[in-house]
Amino acid sequence: MKIVLIGYMSSGKSTIGKHLADKLFLPFIDLDIYIEKKEKKSVSDIFKNKGEIYFRLIEHKYLKEILISDQKVVLSLGGGTPCYADNMNLINTANTISFYLQTSIKELVDRLTKEKDDRPLIASLEDNKISEFVAKHLFERRVFYEKANFIIKTEGKSKSEIIKELNVSLQ
Numbered sequence: 001m002k003i004v005l006i007g008y009m010s011s012g013k014s015t016i017g018k019h020l021a022d023k024l025f026l027p028f029i030d031l032d033i034y035i036e037k038k039e040k041k042s043v044s045d046i047f048k049n050k051g052e053i054y055f056r057l058i059e060h061k062y063l064k065e066i067l068i069s070d071q072k073v074v075l076s077l078g079g080g081t082p083c084y085a086d087n088m089n090l091i092n093t094a095n096t097i098s099f100y101l102q103t104s105i106k107e108l109v110d111r112l113t114k115e116k117d118d119r120p121l122i123a124s125l126e127d128n129k130i131s132e133f134v135a136k137h138l139f140e141r142r143v144f145y146e147k148a149n150f151i152i153k154t155e156g157k158s159k160s161e162i163i164k165e166l167n168v169s170l171q
Contacts, residue, residue, distance in 0.1 A: 002066070002073050003170070004091055006148055007101035008138055009079035009119060010111040012162070016101060020163050021074035030076045035062050043078075047120040060085035067094040079137075080121075082144040092147060099166060100148035104155050108134050 005013040021028035082088040
C-alpha cells in the first residue's frame with residue numbers, strides 16, 4: 001500500500017508526508033526529489049533547460065516506477081502531477097490511498113511569496129500577481145485534486161492535527 005499526498009504547491013505535502021511516514025515507520029518519497037536524483041538535475045534546471053513538457057513526461061515515468069514497485073511508502077507529489085498524463089487515474093488504480101491536502105488560497109500565497117525563488121512556475125511573477133495565479137491554477141486543478149480518496153482541509157490545523165486526521169482515514 002502506498003499513501004499518496006496531493007495538493008497545490010506549498011500545501012504541506014512534503015512536511016506532512018515526512019511526519020506521517022515517521023509515525024507509520026514507512027519510507028518517505030518526495031517525487032520531485034526522486035526525479036532530481038534520477039535526472040541528476042534540479043526540477044528548476046529541468047524546467048529551464050528542457051521545458052515543462054519534458055518534465056511532465058519524466059514525472060509520469062518516475063511516478064509509474066514508484067507506483068508499480070512493491071515498496072510501501074508515503075509519497076508526496078508535485079502540485080501539477082495529478083493533472084497530467086492521466087496520473088490521477090494511475091494513482092487511483094494502483095494500490096494506493098490518496099489524500100488531497102486542501103489549503104486556502106491566502107495561506108498558499110503567504111507561503112509561496114516567501115519561497116517563490118524555489119518555485120519555477122511562479123519565480124518570475126511579481127508578488128502582487130501570485131494570488132491571481134494561484135486562484136486560477138487551483139480552479140483548473142481542483143477537478144483532479146478532488147479525485148483523491150480523501151480530502152483533508154488544512155486551514156487552521158497544526159501538523160499533528162492533520163496527521164491525526166490522515167491516520168483516522170487510514171483505519
